[in-house]
Amino acid sequence: MAEIQFRSISKRFGDVEVIPDLDLTMPDGQVTVLLGPSGCGKSTLLRMIAGLETPSSGEVRVAGRVVNDVPPSERGCALVFQNYALYPHKTVRQNLAFPLRMAKVPAAEQASRVQAIADLLELSPLLERYPRQLSGGQRQRVAMGRAMIREPEVFLYDEPLSNLDLELRVRLRLEIARMQRALKSTAVYVTHDQTEAMTLADQIVVLRKGRIEQVGAPLDLYRRPANLFVAGFIGTPRINLFPVSALEVGANGTRLDLGPVSLQVPQRLAPTVRTVGFRPEQARLGPPGPGEVALRLEGCETQAMEHLGDRAFCYLRSSLGDVVVLAPSAEARLSGTLDLALDAASLHFFDDREQALH
Ligand SMILES: Nc1ncnc2c1ncn2[C@@H]1O[C@H](COP(=O)(O)OP(=O)(O)OP(=O)(O)O)[C@@H](O)[C@H]1O
Ligand SMILES: [Mg+2]
Incomplete structure (x- = not known):
């Protein structure tokens, strides 16, 4: 069992409070992703687990034990950073074996463990090479292997992947996902890339300014964001959001005034609703069918198209503001008046405090 827990953790650097007061459980055997914009405190939290930073108050627990005073080397944590530092004058095999040599593991066992890690990370053909003879992705895999071998x-x-090109990033994040599933060890993964978070996480923790905005499984956050910040952070392209200037609740639901147009929805909404949102992939062109509501966009101009093959995300400018919709590729360059059909059940509503109403 290696559940990790923060209990009423706070962290100040001098006068600056980076983490005000945070409670979080990172379950045993799962991947928890800490996700949030630059400066929100992700690395600081990770470093407090590793023992490289000390909390100003509160407890860090690993496997039920308070580790605040346990030195980093005794916490059983392996760290993988963006800047992997391999020993340049050692081969891949020697780099991988190094932590075992330091721990005085017998030579035969060293050899078999190096081979097992090399097989897992597909490094076997590269064992006699030096780091300078490897690609960036291969070097990163060696660095991961060296962390794992203990x-x-x-x-x-x-x-760990932010220095790599896109293709390699995609491939390595799948490899990390596969490896974590195979090892069943507890992992905490810091990123500001929501796609990476959605791929790797069992649990995502969305952070803003040292506070937790929401904790949940990837699809929970996508389907039921707790507030405007999470709704805007999860999902790509971004959710479409529109301010509601007035609303009228009737027997058949609610009519929302969105400036130039209105939107009739089946939900009976609270008078505090100030924002309505829909994701690009939950809008289609055409008149509404069962379970859908109509939204008419006037004066549309296509700003850009992101082709996915048979379909494309169309980035539109309209009288309602900027809108992204998913349309068949054949419909390239939408313009003028467009009738959209939105899935009524997947509309998102937010109140005057930016909290979601479900
Ligand atoms: N040693 C330090 N001294 C003073 N302030 C620090 C120190 N380390 C971090 N900070 C501040 O704490 C805040 C959180 O930093 P942290 O590195 O945890 O952010 P992050 O979420 O990892 O950001 P990024 O995505 O840019 O890596 C930032 O405002 C940062 O400037
Ligand atoms: Mg960081």
Whole structure:
């Protein structure tokens, strides 16, 4: 068991309070992703688990034990950073074996563990090479292997893929996902990339300014964001959001005034609703069918198209503001008046405090 817990953690650097007061459980054997914009405190939280930062108050627990005073080397955590530092004058095999040599593991066992890790990370053909003879992705895999070889109870990743090109990033994040499933160790993964979070996480923690905005499984956050911030952070392209200037609740639901147009929805909404949102993939062109509501966009101009193959995300400018919709690719360059059909059940409503109403 290596559940990790923050209990009433706070962190100040001098006068600056970076984490005001935070409680969080990172379950055993799962991948928890800390997601949030730059400066929100992700690395600081990770470093407090590793023992590289000390909390100003509160407790860090690993496997039920308070570790505030336990030195980093005794916490059983392996760290993988963005800047992997391999020994340049050692081969891949020697780099991988190094932590075992330091721990005085017998030579035969060293060899078999290096081979097992190399097989898992597909490094076997590269064992006799030096780091300078490897690609960036291969070097990062060696760095991960070196962290893994001590069979840590906890993996801590701090944006390990952000230096890599897109293709490699996609491939390595799938590899990390596969590896974590195979190892069943507890992992905490820091990123500001929501796609990475959605791919890797069992549990995502969305952070803003050192506070937790929401904790949940990837699809929970996508389907039921707790507030405007989470709705805007999860999902790509971004959710479409429109201010509601007035609303009228009737027997058949609610009519929302969105400036130039109105939107009739089946939900009976609270008078505090100030924002309505829909995701690009939940809008289609055409008149509404069962379970859908109509939204007419006037004066549309296509600003850009993101082609996915048979369909494309169309970035529109309209009298309602900027809107993104998913349309068949054949419909390239939408313009003029467009009738959209929105899935009524997946509309999002937010109140005057930016909280979601479900
Ligand atoms: N040693 C330090 N001294 C003073 N302030 C610090 C120190 N380390 C971090 N901070 C501040 O704490 C805040 C959180 O930093 P942290 O590195 O945890 O952010 P982050 O979420 O990891 O951001 P990024 O995505 O840019 O890596 C930032 O405002 C940062 O400037
Ligand atoms: Mg960071």
